[in-house]
Amino acid sequence: MKRFKSFRLLIVAALAMGVLSACGSNNNSGNNAAPSDGASSSGQSASASASASEPAKKPESVELLNVSYDPTRELYEAFNKSFADYWKQTTGQTVKINQSHGGSGAQSRKVLDGLEADVVTLALAYDIDALADKGLLKADWQQSFDSNSSPYTSTIVFLVRKGNPKGIKDWDDLIKKDVQVITPNPKTSGGARWNYLAAWGYASKQFGGDEAKIKDFMKQLFNNVPVLDSGARGATTTFVERKIGDVLLAWENEAYLAKKEYGDEFEIVTPSLSILAEPPVAVVDKVVDKRGTREVAEAYLKYLYTPEGQEIAAQNFYRPRLQEVADKYKDQFPQLNLLTIDKDFGGWKEAQKKHFEDGGTFDQIYTKGS
Amino acid sequence: MAGAVTTVASLSSEARPKHLTEARPVRYLLIAIALLFIGVVIVLPMITVLSEAFRKGWSAYMDAIRDPDALAALRLTLLTAAIAVPLNTIFGVAAAWGITKFKFRGKNLLITFIDLPFSVSPVISGLVYILLFGAQGFFGPWLIGHDVKIVFAIPGIVLATMFVTFPFVARELLPLMEAQGVQDEEAAVSLGAKGWRTFWKVTLPNIKWGLLYGIILCNARAMGEFGAVSVVSGHIRGETNTLPLHIEILYNEYQYTASFAVASLLMLLAIITLVIKGLIEGKLASSKRGH
Numbered sequence: 001m002k003r004f005k006s007f008r009l010l011i012v013a014a015l016a017m018g019v020l021s022a023c024g025s026n027n028n029s030g031n032n033a034a035p036s037d038g039a040s041s042s043g044q045s046a047s048a049s050a051s052a053s054e055p056a057k058k059p060e061s062v063e064l065l066n067v068s069y070d071p072t073r074e075l076y077e078a079f080n081k082s083f084a085d086y087w088k089q090t091t092g093q094t095v096k097i098n099q100s101h102g103g104s105g106a107q108s109r110k111v112l113d114g115l116e117a118d119v120v121t122l123a124l125a126y127d128i129d130a131l132a133d134k135g136l137l138k139a140d141w142q143q144s145f146d147s148n149s150s151p152y153t154s155t156i157v158f159l160v161r162k163g164n165p166k167g168i169k170d171w172d173d174l175i176k177k178d179v180q181v182i183t184p185n186p187k188t189s190g191g192a193r194w195n196y197l198a199a200w201g202y203a204s205k206q207f208g209g210d211e212a213k214i215k216d217f218m219k220q221l222f223n224n225v226p227v228l229d230s231g232a233r234g235a236t237t238t239f240v241e242r243k244i245g246d247v248l249l250a251w252e253n254e255a256y257l258a259k260k261e262y263g264d265e266f267e268i269v270t271p272s273l274s275i276l277a278e279p280p281v282a283v284v285d286k287v288v289d290k291r292g293t294r295e296v297a298e299a300y301l302k303y304l305y306t307p308e309g310q311e312i313a314a315q316n317f318y319r320p321r322l323q324e325v326a327d328k329y330k331d332q333f334p335q336l337n338l339l340t341i342d343k344d345f346g347g348w349k350e351a352q353k354k355h356f357e358d359g360g361t362f363d364q365i366y367t368k369g370s
Numbered sequence: 371m372a373g374a375v376t377t378v379a380s381l382s383s384e385a386r387p388k389h390l391t392e393a394r395p396v397r398y399l400l401i402a403i404a405l406l407f408i409g410v411v412i413v414l415p416m417i418t419v420l421s422e423a424f425r426k427g428w429s430a431y432m433d434a435i436r437d438p439d440a441l442a443a444l445r446l447t448l449l450t451a452a453i454a455v456p457l458n459t460i461f462g463v464a465a466a467w468g469i470t471k472f473k474f475r476g477k478n479l480l481i482t483f484i485d486l487p488f489s490v491s492p493v494i495s496g497l498v499y500i501l502l503f504g505a506q507g508f509f510g511p512w513l514i515g516h517d518v519k520i521v522f523a524i525p526g527i528v529l530a531t532m533f534v535t536f537p538f539v540a541r542e543l544l545p546l547m548e549a550q551g552v553q554d555e556e557a558a559v560s561l562g563a564k565g566w567r568t569f570w571k572v573t574l575p576n577i578k579w580g581l582l583y584g585i586i587l588c589n590a591r592a593m594g595e596f597g598a599v600s601v602v603s604g605h606i607r608g609e610t611n612t613l614p615l616h617i618e619i620l621y622n623e624y625q626y627t628a629s630f631a632v633a634s635l636l637m638l639l640a641i642i643t644l645v646i647k648g649l650i651e652g653k654l655a656s657s658k659r660g661h
Contacts, residue, residue: 073622098607099606099607100605112505112506113500113504113505135656234622257624
């Protein structure tokens with residue numbers, strides 16, 4: 001009987017703990033929420049109205065959420081530290097930047113579903129356009145910051161195994177029978193869409209725009225793809241960790257990072273022609289207006305364009321826009337012929353519709369024959 | 371789950387009569403197959419996790435575990451379990467009691483619904499909450515209007531975990547309470563005990579080990595759940611990442627040692643859970659024999 005009593009106590013204690021922690025979490029989320037929390041107690045609403053009446057005074061600290069795509073993890077880890085220092089010095093306010101990473105398309109979907117991103121830094125403009133279509137930010141968001149709101153650029157290169165055993169030099173080597181190509185799925189990955197368009201652009205130049213021949217080229221290329229990962233980082237892991245495939249079509253920054261992590265196991269091959277990838281950034285109007293974080297969110301993205309921000313981008317193998325930083329790192333980034341999305345593909349809306357929507361060229365070349 | 375309990379009970383009973391025992395080679399073959407499978411499928415991966423975790427030495431291991439994001443993930447995982455498990459326990463006891471002690475219409479339907487989370491893919495159980503509470507979802511506009519955050523925040527993670535771990539306690543108690551019947555309670559009531567007194571003094575002591583076993587299984591799954599939580603978490607580092615999600619992130623960032631270190635932490639939690647489970651199984655078997 002005695003033993004049972006202690007057991008009963010244990011159960012009661014466990015339940016009490018659960019209930020307490022449940023309350024605790026509620027309080028936490030209440031505090032984290034914006035001051036307009038409808039369910040807040042009278043004390044909280046009093047403080048809320050007080051802060052509303054003197055808007056000039058900044059709160060001690062502020063949090064931002066940056067929803068980004070896969071390969072930018074290392075970039076923003078370094079950049080966030082630098083910005084937090086800068087912001088503390090100029091305003092005295094402590095800023096904490098939270099990060100979320102994933103496939104660019106999937107991340108955009110999450111923001112649509114209610115992930116409260118103050119800023120989005122995605123792989124391509126189309127994924128931010130999708131947010132603008134739903135009214136989360138204004139339609140001409142890409143004019144908000146310099147250079148198409150793309151503070152850094154990148155391109156698509158090949159990562160091959162040491163010594164380049166299959167002798168891969170250019171896009172037409174990718175359709176050889178004995179070559180396995182690793183690229184993520186263009187339906188979910190931003191990087192994969194750039195890969196696809198770069199290959200398409202090359203074939204288009206090669207065959208003088210003959211669409212039947214281009215599609216045939218793309219079909220042969222994708223016949224050589226054994227797995228389609230959902231994001232760029234997944235594809236890199238497939239290639240470097242699981243050691244599948246002879247060549248990885250990758251973001252230039254992703255290729256350099258893999259080479260840095262793995263030393264001389266890999267070589268980077270720059271093809272004769274590639275595409276200028278402009279990963280854009282934007283402030284999500286609806287979220288920053290609700291949370292009152294517009295000022296710091298805009299400063300955060302503007303800081304990407306400063307020499308400090310550009311330097312960090314270059315250190316993480318993104319091509320800087322600022323000439324002085326670009327000159328400093330010019331040995332790192334070989335000059336090559338770059339197609340652009342606007343000139344050669346009529347902009348992202350056009351390219352998305354033609355190539356990646358259901359029934360687009362990717363569906364035609366990929367489902368057929370494979 | 372229920373099967374596991376009964377097997378344990380029958381295993382620990384006397385050995386089978388000699389003439390029913392298989393020939394020696396057959397016995398050894400069966401045991402060898404079982405050991406081989408356990409070795410390849412379970413022990414080998416566990417050793418890999420540990421050896422990878424300690425590949426760069428003890429200090430790298432401790433750094434990975436002391437990382438603020440890892441600690442935040444640990445806290446969130448424990449918090450989620452601390453909320454989901456007690457609530458599911460209350461529900462499980464109530465449901466098992468209702469189903470086994472009373473007769474009512476729709477009983478079978480209720481049992482089917484309790485089993486539902488076992489048969490639904492965790493990804494779907496996550497997506498359900500996005501469809502209900504997401505910004506584009508059914509309740510989305512209302513929630514935004516009242517500034518209540520569910521998905522991509524702690525409530526969503528707790529809800530998804532509760533959905534996935536919902537059947538464990540009830541499923542564990544149902545066969546046990548079914549087998550015990552209502553005689554003990556009837557005796558208590560006929561001796562003048564009131565409802566709560568009957569529950570505390572008669573029902574609960576009868577089911578206590580089965581209940582604890584259910585709670586532990588529920589807890590193990592609550593701490594390890596990946597799929598459903600991944601869908602509703604939003605993957606914000608240090609905020610909405612549970613341990614399993616944090617492990618995946620570290621792995622994707624080329625921090626293999628750190629990811630395996632955190633994985634070993636999760637494994638440790640699982641092993642502690644299983645040791646307690648083993649102890650309770652023993653108690654359960656002996657309490658059954660006692661009856």
